Amino acid sequence: MAYEPIQLSEQQISYFRENGYLLLEKLLPEEVIAHITDRLDPLFATRFETGIYPDEWHGRPSLSVANATRQMCGMWRCDRTVAGLSLSAETARLSALLAGWSGARIATDSSWIKPPDAPEVLFHRNGTYAACIDPPEMMTCWMALSDASAEAGTLEIVPSSHQWIVSDQVRQSLHAPAEDYRQPVWQAAAEAGIASPEIMTVEIPPGACIFMHWNLWHGSGKNRSSDQTRRSFGVNTFRADARFQPPGIGYGYIFNRYRRVGETAMDESYFPILWTRDGYRTPFLAEYCEDALLPSAAPLISGSAI
Amino acid sequence: MVLSPLQLTEERVARFHEDGFLVIEKLFDDQLVARLVERVEPLFAGEFETGNYPDEWHWSPNLGLPQAARQMTGVWKSDRTMASLILSAEIGRIMAMLGGWSGSRLLGDSLWMKPYGATETTLHQDSMYSTYYTPEDIVVCWIALSDAVPGAGTIEYVRGSHHWPLSGTVSEFHAPSKSYHWEMEQAAARAGFDKPEVIQLEVPAGGCAFHHGHMWHGSGKNLMSDKIRRSLVIAAIPSESSFKSFGAYVPGGYIAGRYKRQGDDTMDESFFPILWTRDGYRTPFLDEYCGDALGASKTRELSGSFS
Numbered sequence: 001m002a003y004e005p006i007q008l009s010e011q012q013i014s015y016f017r018e019n020g021y022l023l024l025e026k027l028l029p030e031e032v033i034a035h036i037t038d039r040l041d042p043l044f045a046t047r048f049e050t051g052i053y054p055d056e057w058h059g060r061p062s063l064s065v066a067n068a069t070r071q072m073c074g075m076w077r078c079d080r081t082v083a084g085l086s087l088s089a090e091t092a093r094l095s096a097l098l099a100g101w102s103g104a105r106i107a108t109d110s111s112w113i114k115p116p117d118a119p120e121v122l123f124h125r126n127g128t129y130a131a132c133i134d135p136p137e138m139m140t141c142w143m144a145l146s147d148a149s150a151e152a153g154t155l156e157i158v159p160s161s162h163q164w165i166v167s168d169q170v171r172q173s174l175h176a177p178a179e180d181y182r183q184p185v186w187q188a189a190a191e192a193g194i195a196s197p198e199i200m201t202v203e204i205p206p207g208a209c210i211f212m213h214w215n216l217w218h219g220s221g222k223n224r225s226s227d228q229t230r231r232s233f234g235v236n237t238f239r240a241d242a243r244f245q246p247p248g249i250g251y252g253y254i255f256n257r258y259r260r261v262g263e264t265a266m267d268e269s270y271f272p273i274l275w276t277r278d279g280y281r282t283p284f285l286a287e288y289c290e291d292a293l294l295p296s297a298a299p300l301i302s303g304s305a306i
Numbered sequence: 307m308v309l310s311p312l313q314l315t316e317e318r319v320a321r322f323h324e325d326g327f328l329v330i331e332k333l334f335d336d337q338l339v340a341r342l343v344e345r346v347e348p349l350f351a352g353e354f355e356t357g358n359y360p361d362e363w364h365w366s367p368n369l370g371l372p373q374a375a376r377q378m379t380g381v382w383k384s385d386r387t388m389a390s391l392i393l394s395a396e397i398g399r400i401m402a403m404l405g406g407w408s409g410s411r412l413l414g415d416s417l418w419m420k421p422y423g424a425t426e427t428t429l430h431q432d433s434m435y436s437t438y439y440t441p442e443d444i445v446v447c448w449i450a451l452s453d454a455v456p457g458a459g460t461i462e463y464v465r466g467s468h469h470w471p472l473s474g475t476v477s478e479f480h481a482p483s484k485s486y487h488w489e490m491e492q493a494a495a496r497a498g499f500d501k502p503e504v505i506q507l508e509v510p511a512g513g514c515a516f517h518h519g520h521m522w523h524g525s526g527k528n529l530m531s532d533k534i535r536r537s538l539v540i541a542a543i544p545s546e547s548s549f550k551s552f553g554a555y556v557p558g559g560y561i562a563g564r565y566k567r568q569g570d571d572t573m574d575e576s577f578f579p580i581l582w583t584r585d586g587y588r589t590p591f592l593d594e595y596c597g598d599a600l601g602a603s604k605t606r607e608l609s610g611s612f613s
Contacts, residue, residue, distance in 0.1 A: 046479070051558035053362060059369055062425070062481040068369040077555070077564055119368075132357075172352035176368035252358035257383055258565070261576040261591045269567040284568045288554035 020162030084292035092274030103240025103276030120181035127214030131250030164192035326468035373423035398581025409545030409583030426486035429524035444519030459528035468520035
């Protein structure tokens with residue numbers, strides 16, 4: 001069944017701002033789930049449809065342990081079917097409305113595939129990895145491509161933790177931590193004066209999604225199942241008018257490599273604008289790929305019921 | 307002390323064009339080797355001195371198989387000690403001279419570490435991955451950061467294979483399921499050679515080999531339990547290079563294609579800095595960013611040799 005644009009209510013937007021997340025039970029039509037899932041194995045087998053390599057890649061056949069979590073970022077540059085979802089005006093519109101932005105541009109996309117026995121992912125905040133961006137705000141739309149169950153190591157979040165005033169640090173690797181994967185959140189909660197933070201397990205069916213604020217603490221447990229491979233797909237967006245911080249400020253991660261020396265402007269070639277309230281969308285996208293959620297319709301301009 | 311420039315004789319340049327490669331046994335001293343080697347393990351563990359991720363990062367301690375070959379590209383963006391060699395004007399000058407260019411520009415770099423048991427790297431031509439800019443020319447410098455010896459996964463060249471027609475990209479780059487020579491042997495047969503001459507180089511740490519972009523090369527398994535093979539690869543193209551014109555993306559653009567701006571064929575010096583030109587121009591930000599490791603080196607023997 002074709003995608004129907006989602007109208008966010010004022011109540012949903014308020015809920016997001018208070019809790020730092022919003023669940024939507026149905027975002028992806030079944031055929032979109034199938035199309036994206038079909039592209040993942042070729043990508044992890046180094047078969048990139050465009051011939052362009054991804055921005056980040058963990059878990060590679062023949063180089064990694066068999067139970068390694070497979071993670072890849074910047075897939076929109078490698079495969080135009082995947083790009084249709086990563087660069088969709090619709091997820092960008094929903095992200096912008098929840099964040100209170102007038103528009104959104106792609107930061108990166110990220111697929112997480114956790115086979116049986118895949119290890120934990122350390123708790124973290126995505127905003128920490130956007131520190132070289134001004135403002136360092138990065139929305140996440142995390143979509144389940146398979147049943148996201150607790151047994152299979154689904155996403156875990158700490159509701160309202162985006163409101164904690166705490167320090168944070170970049171960690172060298174989020175994968176397979178030697179320590180308790182929730183340790184960073186225990187430490188942050190203590191700093192915030194929260195005695196017993198609630199960890200919520202996000203159990204959602206394929207096609208459902210969760211939007212997350214950039215300061216929301218999240219991570220995931222081990223895949224304890226024997227036969228379930230957990231697949232998820234995330235789209236991260238910056239504010240449409242985001243710039244780089246002045247040179248030397250903030251952790252560069254995979255973003256700062258696209259900065260032109262001495263400049264703070266973010267080039268639309270590298271960070272295309274996906275949706276704005278006034279209808280602007282980076283022009284080359286129309287040639288590059290078809291929007292997976294709005295294939296034939298013009299993007300919504302007003303965008304919401306508010 | 308500023309070192310004296312390496313004098314490339316006409317004979318050496320001619321041999322490069324004939325064989326497709328040139329070995330320099332000592333390019334820099336042991337002190338610099340040690341400083342570079344110190345950076346290798348932290349880099350693969352995700353300690354990026356500049357806070358910027360490299361363009362590719364294959365292998366990490368938490369998820370990687372212990373005996374797998376580690377590879378990382380775009381290292382110059384993540385670590386300024388590595389950058390001070392990768393962006394060296396002297397290496398850029400030699401590559402320009404071997405290429406017959408008026409200047410050289412960095413296309414990319416690659417750091418390799420092959421522990422005991424590390425699998426083969428399929429023989430390939432670097433030019434296979436470099437078809438999206440013009441002029442389509444490339445010279446590569448392969449630097450040994452540990453003694454590279456036959457049997458321990460040293461680089462292998464197929465003498466004269468740069469004269470063969472350019473082949474399509476190889477299907478399995480790391481740990482191939484067929485012989486790591488198989489693709490090269492198919493290319494040799496197409497070029498009319500039954501028994502291509504494969505040479506396993508012996509290069510001491512701090513030495514290097516320059517090769518032509520069409521040169522078939524790769525490496526075997528590291529079979530020596532007391533050897534870790536570390537190497538650093540620099541790929542340069544003519545300084546005047548620009549992207550070919552494309553639509554919304556650069557087909558087969560590998561890493562470099564990510565950096566093409568829409569509607570602009572310029573290879574921006576922010577991403578593809580100019581290392582050396584005959585008229586003295588060098589991309590200005592480089593000296594502030596990392597200095598030049600070879601410009602500051604104290605000793606060097608110019609005992610270049612031919613294999």
